[in-house]
Amino acid sequence: MGAPEKLVIMVTHGPDDPELSTLPFTMAAAALASDVEVVMGFQGEGCLLMKKGVAETVSVADLAPIRDLIGPIAELGGKLLVCWPGLKSRGLGQEDLVAGAEIVAAARLIVEVTSATNTLTY
Amino acid sequence: MAETEIQATVVVDARGLLCPMPIVKTAKAMKGLALGEVLKVIATDRGAIADVPAWAGSTGNELLAWHEEGADLVFFLRRGEDE
Numbered sequence: 657m658g659a660p661e662k663l664v665i666m667v668t669h670g671p672d673d674p675e676l677s678t679l680p681f682t683m684a685a686a687a688l689a690s691d692v693e694v695v696m697g698f699q700g701e702g703c704l705l706m707k708k709g710v711a712e713t714v715s716v717a718d719l720a721p722i723r724d725l726i727g728p729i730a731e732l733g734g735k736l737l738v739c740w741p742g743l744k745s746r747g748l749g750q751e752d753l754v755a756g757a758e759i760v761a762a763a764r765l766i767v768e769v770t771s772a773t774n775t776l777t778y
Numbered sequence: 779m780a781e782t783e784i785q786a787t788v789v790v791d792a793r794g795l796l797c798p799m800p801i802v803k804t805a806k807a808m809k810g811l812a813l814g815e816v817l818k819v820i821a822t823d824r825g826a827i828a829d830v831p832a833w834a835g836s837t838g839n840e841l842l843a844w845h846e847e848g849a850d851l852v853f854f855l856r857r858g859e860d861e
Contacts, residue, residue, distance in 0.1 A: 686798040686829070689805035690836045720796040728802045 662693040664772040666765075670701035674716040677705055680778045681725040688732035695735045695768045697760075702778075703742035706757040730756045737765060781843045784854045786818035787811055793850065797825045801833050804855070808839060811857040816842065819853040826851050 665684055669676040684694045704710050705722065715721040730736075736757045743749065743759065750759055769775055790807045792800035800821040808817055819830065827844075830853045834841040838858040845852055 682798050685802050686833075689798065689802045690833055691805075718796060720799045724799065725802075728799075728806075732802075 659773075660693060661774070662695070662772045663687045664695045664697060664769050664775045666697045666699065666769075666775065666777040667702035667705065668700045669778060670704035671710060671714055672701050674714050675719075676778050677702070677714050678716050678719045678722055680776070681722045681729065682719055683776060684729050684734055685720075685725045685732075688729060688734050693733070694729070695737060695772070696729075697737045697739065697765045697768065698757075699739040699742050699765075701742075703738055703746060703748065706736060706738045706753050707748055708752060708754055711754070726754065735768075737768065739765065781845065781854065784816055784818075784842055786854060787815040789818045790820070792819060792821040792823075792826075794822060797823055797829070799823075800826045801829050804830065804833065804853075805837070808837075808855065808857055813857055813859060815857050817855045817857070819855065821851045821853070822849050824851070826853070830855070 665680045667680045684696055687694050698706050711722040711726060737760045738757050740759050740761045788807055788811060790803050792803050800823055804819050811817060831841050834855055840856040840858055842854040842856055
């Protein structure tokens, strides 16, 4: 096996685009199952996916729904980082977020991105 | 190795599960096996035809054989040292 790999997945779509909302969770779960460290970063409309109850409303044909993927992602050590400005502009705070979601800002996301071996953006 | 000779220690039934859940279930089950033990995975999502060999190759496990049984995709994987 080579050096540990770390994948950062930036999520910028929410319920506005179910397919582009679901695919980052698909890729995160597959990466974690392949022993790749995963950090998911939520910005813009993507922040809404971390609001309690929202992920349950998003699904798309032929992909496992987000509600079935969040559990395994957390169980396998995936991090869920939510950008503070995107939350604030939508009237959301920590109390509105799903368990395990961590509020961050740009500099913390940059630390994650620059230490990653690969980054995907949706 | 002929598939009829393969003895699986654990069977994962991933029928009806959509991508990427067959791989998530496979990875979870494999972590419970000892080195050299064999996992049998049954899936129906045809993405597994590409995903299972790719996953095995990236995690140090060995895909011993696979075949189709009607709509079912049946895989035999041996736990490797690098899992």
